[in-house]
Amino acid sequence: MRLGSFCISGTGGRCVAVRSSRGKEAGEFPGEPRRNDAELAAEEEKSRRSGGGLVIGEERDETGSLVGLSFVPPSSYDSDEIISSEVKLSGRMQEVIDAGGTEEKKIKVVYNIVFVTAEAAPYSKTGGLGDVCGSLPIVLAARGHRVMVFSPRYLSGTAADKNFADAVDLECNAKINCFGGAHEVAFFHEYRKGVDWVFVDHPSFHRPGNPYGDSYGAYGDNQFRFTLLCYAACEAPLVLPLGGFTYGENCLFLVNDWHASLVPVLLAAKYRPYGVYKDARSVLVIHNLAHQGVEAAITYQNLGLPTKWYGALEWVFPNWARTHALDTGEAVNFLKGAIVTADRILTVSQGYSWEITTIEGGYGLHELLSSRKYVLNGITNGIDTVEWDPTKDEYIASPYSVTDLSGKARCKIALQKELGLPVLPDCPLIGFIGRLSYQKGIDLICSAMAELMADDVQFVMLGSGDQRYEDWMKAAESTYKEKFRGWVGFNVPISHRITAGCDILLMPSRFEPCGLNQLYAMRYGTVPVVHATGGLRDTVENFKPFAQQGHGEGTGWAFSPLTKESMLEALGTAIRTYREDKDSWEGLVKRGMAKDYSWEKAAVQYEQVFEWAFSDPPFVK
Numbered sequence: 001m002r003l004g005s006f007c008i009s010g011t012g013g014r015c016v017a018v019r020s021s022r023g024k025e026a027g028e029f030p031g032e033p034r035r036n037d038a039e040l041a042a043e044e045e046k047s048r049r050s051g052g053g054l055v056i057g058e059e060r061d062e063t064g065s066l067v068g069l070s071f072v073p074p075s076s077y078d079s080d081e082i083i084s085s086e087v088k089l090s091g092r093m094q095e096v097i098d099a100g101g102t103e104e105k106k107i108k109v110v111y112n113i114v115f116v117t118a119e120a121a122p123y124s125k126t127g128g129l130g131d132v133c134g135s136l137p138i139v140l141a142a143r144g145h146r147v148m149v150f151s152p153r154y155l156s157g158t159a160a161d162k163n164f165a166d167a168v169d170l171e172c173n174a175k176i177n178c179f180g181g182a183h184e185v186a187f188f189h190e191y192r193k194g195v196d197w198v199f200v201d202h203p204s205f206h207r208p209g210n211p212y213g214d215s216y217g218a219y220g221d222n223q224f225r226f227t228l229l230c231y232a233a234c235e236a237p238l239v240l241p242l243g244g245f246t247y248g249e250n251c252l253f254l255v256n257d258w259h260a261s262l263v264p265v266l267l268a269a270k271y272r273p274y275g276v277y278k279d280a281r282s283v284l285v286i287h288n289l290a291h292q293g294v295e296a297a298i299t300y301q302n303l304g305l306p307t308k309w310y311g312a313l314e315w316v317f318p319n320w321a322r323t324h325a326l327d328t329g330e331a332v333n334f335l336k337g338a339i340v341t342a343d344r345i346l347t348v349s350q351g352y353s354w355e356i357t358t359i360e361g362g363y364g365l366h367e368l369l370s371s372r373k374y375v376l377n378g379i380t381n382g383i384d385t386v387e388w389d390p391t392k393d394e395y396i397a398s399p400y401s402v403t404d405l406s407g408k409a410r411c412k413i414a415l416q417k418e419l420g421l422p423v424l425p426d427c428p429l430i431g432f433i434g435r436l437s438y439q440k441g442i443d444l445i446c447s448a449m450a451e452l453m454a455d456d457v458q459f460v461m462l463g464s465g466d467q468r469y470e471d472w473m474k475a476a477e478s479t480y481k482e483k484f485r486g487w488v489g490f491n492v493p494i495s496h497r498i499t500a501g502c503d504i505l506l507m508p509s510r511f512e513p514c515g516l517n518q519l520y521a522m523r524y525g526t527v528p529v530v531h532a533t534g535g536l537r538d539t540v541e542n543f544k545p546f547a548q549q550g551h552g553e554g555t556g557w558a559f560s561p562l563t564k565e566s567m568l569e570a571l572g573t574a575i576r577t578y579r580e581d582k583d584s585w586e587g588l589v590k591r592g593m594a595k596d597y598s599w600e601k602a603a604v605q606y607e608q609v610f611e612w613a614f615s616d617p618p619f620v621k
């Protein structure tokens, strides 16, 4: 018989022996009744007597903290099931029970995960970051992890404020020292779908506009607002008794984009020197490298970080990017801070994880990212298959499925009516949904518009962002009254109706870390035509009409290079296929709908990365 060990999890400064392999510990999950120490001890004893394993010794680290227990496992276990000491401190262990209710001979490690993010749908969303941080946490929680999502409580004085209506004040305020003073923040909490949604509250998050700016542009105090987010996120696992128990120090921070990037810097510079969070890990998730949170170097003194940590955030612009002869180009860069301090780095597709190590895709950080290539991975995003389900979508005119597409035809007619376009069931209807930004290749659409509109097609665009493109959409609508609609604004129900009602979704993104709209489109039987870049190249398989003994293969068209001509050629091929080869079109539609875009596959890959993060020592001790 071999010896095994249990892990110990620090929960709120109190060490609790975490779970025998017979079940989860009391109060580890919110909503579960708490048991006191005597009850826990009695249960442990009962477990030992009944063959649940016998604890025969303790292991302590150099500071004297209890880090593991040696035990004789229950006799029914064979040696493969013994949890190795490698998983100590990396999380908690959980039995995995198969669907039939019989015990699978497998034990998995579960973690205390803290997502730190500027957006999480449905509370806040301006794009894909909100989607990911609103859906992946739920899937990880369903897989047994304890998951907190930490983001700001934005109040804009609009109907969107009701999104936070069920989050209650935990009455556990914290004072954050930065930007020349102590700033008091409050924490609001809602437990929903197995996840602790925690919102940091401060007056700077209450203003009209979106999370990052308003019609005048980005807010001038974003660095302050997201510094608060990061400090508060580091405090939350230590001080908030969610469901009665804090998350404790032994947690995994998933920090998303620049807004959360100060977290690993704070762990290294402010906490670990005092012995706090020495067993925590951080994973930086890059959704968009183009935004890095860069401000003048002088602002470093506001961040409340020790002077010697300046180098972690230091950023020097190349000569060409400097504004005048005396400009030394010195700046602080939040995202860079995370790249040099996080334990691991993830991007949202494999293609993009390579692109960011190249000069073309690295936005000045390619060398740094290349130097950390050994901890850099790409995991393609999944989607919320409950929100995006054509068989049950409440926003669309008629539900449909891969076996009965008649509802999709009804959705197209309903969309044409809603948009005031001529109702033409056989006219190819092309859609675009997204932020109107340089990234999304709107300029290419503008330049191709006249040629596209010369064909017998209809085109609808939904988006907001750059004023130039919003104005252009309005102008194009009056030029091409019978064929084009440009819906300026952010409207989730309309985005569902466009996804369902269109035949083709166009995404000529200049770069695309993953892209979600092409995944939604394929799930809704709408064929994507995309620029072959990043996650678009990874997820859209080019149509091959003669593959599979003439049955065809592929789910759309991925064109390259990024030129008007190559985009029009791909669109032309798609339109011709739609008009002239109905069988091939149906094959494209059905293959796209049959793909599995759920988060499950990605969640398993995330777990692998968590395991790697904990199997190495912290990158910055």
Ligand SMILES: Nc1ncnc2c1ncn2[C@@H]1O[C@H](COP(=O)(O)OP(=O)(O)O[C@H]2O[C@H](CO)[C@@H](O)[C@H](O)[C@H]2O)[C@@H](O)[C@H]1O
Binding pocket: 126, 127, 128, 129, 131, 132, 287, 288, 348, 381, 433, 434, 435, 462, 463, 464, 489, 490, 491, 492, 495, 512, 513, 514, 515, 516, 517, 535
């Ligand atoms: N006007 C509008 N009205 C309603 N809904 C709108 C809308 N404009 C956009 N959306 C929605 O916002 C989301 C956009 O997601 P994307 O992934 O396509 O892009 P984004 O660039 O924001 O995200 C970044 O992060 C995500 C997540 O990792 C990456 O997939 C992506 O490549 C990266 O650029 C979709 O749900 C879309 O429907």
